[in-house]
Amino acid sequence: MAPHSLIAGLFGTLLLAIPTQASILGQRVSDASEAGVPLFKSETFQLTEKSLRSLKHSQKELFGFQSDNASANADGSAKCRLLPGDKAWPSESTWSELDRALGGALIKTVPLAASCYPSWPEYDSAKCTTVGDDWEVSYMHAADPASIMWPLFEGRSCLPTSMNTSSTCTIGGYSSYAVNVSSVAQIQLAVNFARNSNIRLVVKNTGHDFNGKSTGAGALGVWTHNLKEIEYIENYNGASYKGAAVKMGAGIQAFEIYEKAEELGFTAIGGEGKTVGVAGGYVLGGGHSPMSSMYGLAADQVLALEVVLADGTFTTVTEETDPDLFWAIRGGGGGTFGVVTSVISRVYPKVGVTVSTFTFTTGTGVSADTFWEGVRAYFSYFARFADAGTYAYFWILNLGDDSYEFMMNPFFAVNHTVAEFTALIEPWVNDLEALGITVTPNSTYYDSFLPGWEAGFPLEEIGLVTMMTGSRLFPRENFDAKLNETVEAVRTTVGLGHSLLAFNMKTELQDGFPDNSANPAFRESLMHAITSTTWDSNSTTAEINSTIYDLTYNVLDKWRATCPESGAYMSESDILEPNFQQAFYGTNYARLFKLKQRYDPDGVFYAPTGVGSEYWNVESLDGLPDQNGRLCRV
Structure with a gap:
């Protein structure tokens, strides 16, 4: 915000210089850590009681720790978080004071696509073209302090003009400000300022979450992306x-x-x-x-x-x-x-890996029923493949007119040579041959993980604003006693025009590892499956909500019915997942909720579908399940 030349001196000797950085409120501490590994340099510059001691009362109300702060906002009693324009919203001079304390690390949000709109000072037609061309490239959004990978959940408030039917650009559901973090002190300042000022707080690294957890209207963002040690x-x-x-x-x-x-x-x-x-x-x-x-x-x-x-x-x-x-x-x-x-x-x-790709489709001699028998055969080997330590990423697509395509892209066979991989999948290949389905695997061995991973997995694209996804973790039982039921549920989904993207893997907790709060459904799962729904870019809010409802309660209900005790992976899921507490956290939720009340009783940290989020609601301005609206207690 403020140029570095104006930052010096506001807090006198309490602003201690960090090499290569402007002055930040805080002080250097020992690098000793109870983890037994020294703190990173960025972690040794911290906000401390000593660095706060000589501040004016008004400054301490802004930046002080919760235990020391007697301000009205510090008790978390306010019903709603503030938005720009509210009477109590911090003034420009207050934001400037925060920026000085942060050493000039405060960034006022300018949407990535603002260059496409003459109403913004950043208007630049050449840059707009570049942003539009690269809009689906995830690197661009990860490198921005506010942008997220699924702009649907921000509120579609500022899209490249080639995608925007409203021809307007606003901040919308993006955070209003973000802190470009380079030290622990800056995070502490951001957390304290947001809590003490009743501002929504979000945390963003890359913005990769499917449900927009790192964005929110009026929020102060903690952007950790540059902590690269x-x-x-x-x-x-x-x-x-x-x-x-x-x-x-x-x-x-x-x-x-x-x-x-x-x-x-x-x-x-x-x-x-x-x-x-x-x-x-x-x-x-x-x-x-x-x-x-x-x-x-x-x-x-x-x-x-x-x-x-x-x-x-x-x-x-x-x-x-x-x-x-x-x-x-x-x-x-x-x-x-x-x-x-x-x-x-x-x-x-270091471990070697064989990476293999192949496809099969309906066509001459392969009817739709035969195709799905081939899929059923694959599902029947899920336990064999996962127990061998492999990971498969595959698609099943509806090509129209009762035609389908299966794409293995890729089969990632860790610790398998090509010969070992070929032997592993031979029973399935034989089953396909017996059905009249021929596959020709393109298999290559790499002697370490990185080149195999680079060859096997393409750069991910960002989510479309005309698409929403949902998922399910299918347990081992579904590929044994419930195999037919599972295949039928997947076939129904794809038959209705919804693509299947799925992973065959197991995610068991290894012997001797300490337990954690990861969804217990992961421990029994052999398939993490994702599907999606779409709508036209000019669809009304009512039409979009109807399409979303159909995905949540009709399409995904067929999956849930095959494994009602299982759940879904919270980071790649339907934001409207019914009973998200059970679906994303299972039997861990009650304990997690109690711990949330211990460590964050005032809800400083809110994320959609997060622990305790049922006691908050975003009053979305467009009526969609996004973060473009005021965050209030229920």
Whole structure:
């Protein structure tokens, strides 16, 4: 906000300089951590009682910790969070004061597509063309402090003109401001300011969540994307694990940790998608991985976390220091218990992988019934394939006129040579041949994870504003005693024109790993399946809501009926999932809710479908399930 030349001196000696940064309110502390691994440099600059001590009362009301703040807003009693234009909304001078305390790291949101609109000072037709051309490229949205991967859930308030039927651009459901975080002190300042000022707070790394958890109208965003430190730990020494580990800053993405693993000769557990933020909401929500059938969820790998809590304090969370929070934060959802600045996770030896792609379709000699018999045969081998440690990413598409296509894209056979992979799938291939279906796998062996992953998984695109998704975790029983019922439910879905994108994997908690709060449905699952629905770009709100309702209560109900005790993966799900507490958290919800009241009783951290979110509601301006509206207590 303010230029760096105007930042110096507001708080005198309490603004301590960090090399290569402007002055930030806070002070340098020891790098010692109860995790047994030194804090990153970004974590050693913190907001402390000492740095707050000489502030004026009004300044301490803005930036002070909850335990020290006697302001009316600090008790969390306000019914609704403020929005710009409200009488109590912070003045421009107050936002400038925050910016100075942050060392110039406060960013006033300008939507990515503002360059397309003459009403915005940023109007630039050439830049607008670039933004429009790259709109579905996830890297662009990850590198923006406010943009998210699924703009439907922001409120579609500022789209490239080629996509926007309203020809308007507003801030809408984007956060009003964001803090470009480079130190713990800045996170603490943001959390304290939002809490003390009754401002909605959101946390964004990449904005990858399917339901827009990192955005919200009128919010102050904590943008952790640039916390990119990585440290390999050859001999981690913890209570339940001794061995190789890696410490990752909250901004580390999948491609970055995989490149580091390739460089140093280890294998890390991270997302399938290239731009997924591994140490952010991904790991906190569970996190499935191409390595999951061998080692479980990303959340299972976590050994320690450094976290800023809702009261503004910074703490180390391990199995020994805080067993309850250690259990809850690993799987209980991002943006729920605190802002994670880094995680320490297990890593594994280098491993080879065979990557294979192939397809089959209806056509000459292959009727629709025969096609689905081929799919049924595949489903019958799910346990065999997952138990062998493999991970498969596949599509089933409706081509129209009772025609279908199956796409294996790819079969990711960890720790299998091509010959071993060929032997593994031979029974299924033989079943297909007996049905008159011929497949020709294109299989390549890679001697480490990174090149196989790069060859197998394309760069993910962002979600469309004319599409909504839903998902289900199908347990092992569905591919044994309930096989026919499961195949029929999937066939009905695809037959109605809804594509199937699915993963065959298992995500069991490994022996000797400490328990966590990840959805218990993961532990029995052999398929994470996703489907979607679409509507025309000029559809009315009533038409869109009708289409969404059909997906939630008609299409997905057929899936739920096959496994009513199971659930869904919260990060890739239907935002309107009925009884989300059971679907996303299962039997863990009651304990998670109690811990939410302990660590964040005032709801500083709110995320749609998050723990405790049932006591809040977003008064959406467009009547859709997005974050473009005031956040109020129910």
